[in-house]
Amino acid sequence: MTAVSCPTVIERPRDLPTSMQQLASRAQYRKGDTIYYQDGPAEYGYQIVTGAARECALQPDGRRQVVGFLMPGDMFGFCTPQVHRFSGETIAETTTIARYPRHRVERLAESDPEVARHLLQLANDAVERLQNRMTVLTRPTALERVSSFILYMTDGVAGNANNSVVLPMSRYDIADYLALSVETVSRTLTELRQRRVVELFSARCGSIIDRALLQRYSENGEPRSHASQWD
Amino acid sequence: MTAVSCPTVIERPRDLPTSMQQLASRAQYRKGDTIYYQDGPAEYGYQIVTGAARECALQPDGRRQVVGFLMPGDMFGFCTPQVHRFSGETIAETTTIARYPRHRVERLAESDPEVARHLLQLANDAVERLQNRMTVLTRPTALERVSSFILYMTDGVAGNANNSVVLPMSRYDIADYLALSVETVSRTLTELRQRRVVELFSARCGSIIDRALLQRYSENGEPRSHASQWD
DNA sequence: CGCATCATTGACTTCCGTCAAAGTGGGTGG
């Protein structure tokens, strides 16, 4: 069972009030489609039905951050000001997404406390996603970041009791998520493979061989913190 | 006026509904006091009245992250599950904080849509704080991170039209916020001082000499992103 | 006045980013 210790609390399943579900419409996307644009109007909230997506932030200097990955069941685009802070883009070859008109959801929330509670919950989820990434970004070494990431991608994924790893996103996406160069991501994966901690059947699909070790790697590196000067 | 481009949208002022304000009680803290504990019950939300505080995450391996700094007007501890993900600790010698019982606020939100809206807004603020830090953490060089940080600490601070910089927190706090070593933070500040971009009257107090340059430093470094493979 | 905490500086080493090049695989069109 090995209770997972750190950043990997994911919120995949979500039971919505039917009053809210009824507002949804579905849309099909193909790989690389933009669901919504950064700085564009935030008219809808979304939920992945099948496939996968990513949230990106394009910075003024042209750099790209991948802020989070979205898997089936994940909801996103609800906790945002009038204008999207990120863009949402599909990753998987074909992705189905349920779309909720935000203003109607919000109107519903005014009268239905249960819906309001769910909206707050969605905000919490968004915070959690961000915090997951932050945790990973504070790890000083590439080995720790990549290890964390692999664990993150296996834990909490629906129907994944075993140790299989599926990476729907490219190495570039991973690199921009972990704030590393592609080369470093690739090298680190190779190293994990050579150390027989994971095995990869193909570039994007494999399994964990030694989960405990991976866990240790992800928390590895000597403490470099300056905790509690005042007890 | 040089519109600030990037990570520095802060949300200092906050007009709360009086129905919510009436729930508040005040408390005095001294430097280093813990306002609430990570993994402890989240019974209250808070607002800094005077002084300053930090949110910290202690990781299982013993490392500390400083997740964010809280200045007068900032609200925090509202957007959290039953249990605090962070701890909250005061930084300033004496800090006054308004305390809102969460369950009463939430109960109020069930009947008062305006309060509910404010709660969502607070979630947005939390997201914004996290995203500020994330933006900074993705900057590859220490110069960029420290420059961003200085700008972050001057922009949006109430009543700071000028270029004065006040750093209520220690170098260690800054280091744990930027995920750098203390030495690197110190060295980088020294370098900024030598290049006459900032001046420091004391370790924690100074002013910006060349804001434009600081801005450039904070966005410096060649793009290292892998944007839009599929345009 | 003295100690403890915080801050700075220096020397050395390691890790990662950059540049460059080769390898892989899947999809499309001939």
Next chain:
DNA sequence: CCACCCACTTTGACGGAAGTCAATGATGCG
């Protein structure tokens, strides 16, 4: 069906930036 192409992935060599270790300065509080 095959071949080509393009996007993606991997690997290698090199240099620079930041972490670590160690020591010295500053500052503030008792």
